[in-house]
Amino acid sequence: MQQVLKVHNVNDYARYIGAPELHPLVSVIHYDELEHCRHSLNNYDVFGMFIGDETLEELTYGQVRYDLHRHALMCVAPGQIGGKTDTGEEIKTKGWALLFDPELLHGTDLERLMSQYTFFSYNISEALLMSDQQRQVIVTLLEMLRKSLAPLGGVGGESLIAAHIGLILEYTARFYAEQLTAAVPANSNLLTRFENLLNRYYDEGIYRQQGLPTVRYCAQELFLSPNYFGDLIKELTGDTAMSAIHRFIMQRASHLLINGTSINETAELLGFEYPQHFSRMFKKYFQVSPSKYVKRK
16 A cells, blocks of 8 residues: 655755745755655645756656656645655655645735636646746746745744745746747647537437536546536637537537437436526527527527
């Protein structure tokens, strides 16, 4: 059975690898400086950002094995599991880590913005692959944050710390946006695969067991995390993945109704649990009820 390190607070991890404890709510770690570092498979109750400055093999993220390549930035959120099982041997690794407690964000502007940073729920295969210049920007900010923690003596300064972390997240989001833009040509057939997936969903009767298709279902079938899939669809279409799914459903509904399928049967064939739920979505999309829509046609 794999041993899992419970990272309930940031210093649980700092103590485990022998890093300095700088503050009860935030930890900035430079792996290059550690003398007695060890691998660990971690169960996080905190947010974490990890920069690998060398290739690390056979790490774990949830139930998936992966290799972390040089200058890759991986982010984790509370409730996630990641890392590598401790073999008992000391290792020498390079890179940086930032861990911060959700408590640090309470009542701050950053707390309201966290939902926008979808990269905390990306799969590891969707890690940020940074250029040397991008890495240097993030590392410089980490160095500044670490220096600012020293005069605090481990207490206070939470609002300034949160603002500094917010700057790091903004740069990370900007670099991810650049990566997504660059990924669009490589994913030029994603919309076609997405549409084919939705067609199969209905043609093969999957809706009978699953109900309406979800972003999570589509992402999993396309081997992407829900957030990365959603961000790619947004980049490709300017719209959300959920809106794209609803648009497909409504277009299919229109075709069924025009060809004489009743409202109740149409709702059932689309995976709605109740006809009134279908009618509400239909009216919101077409600005007219299903019955009036049929009469117009």
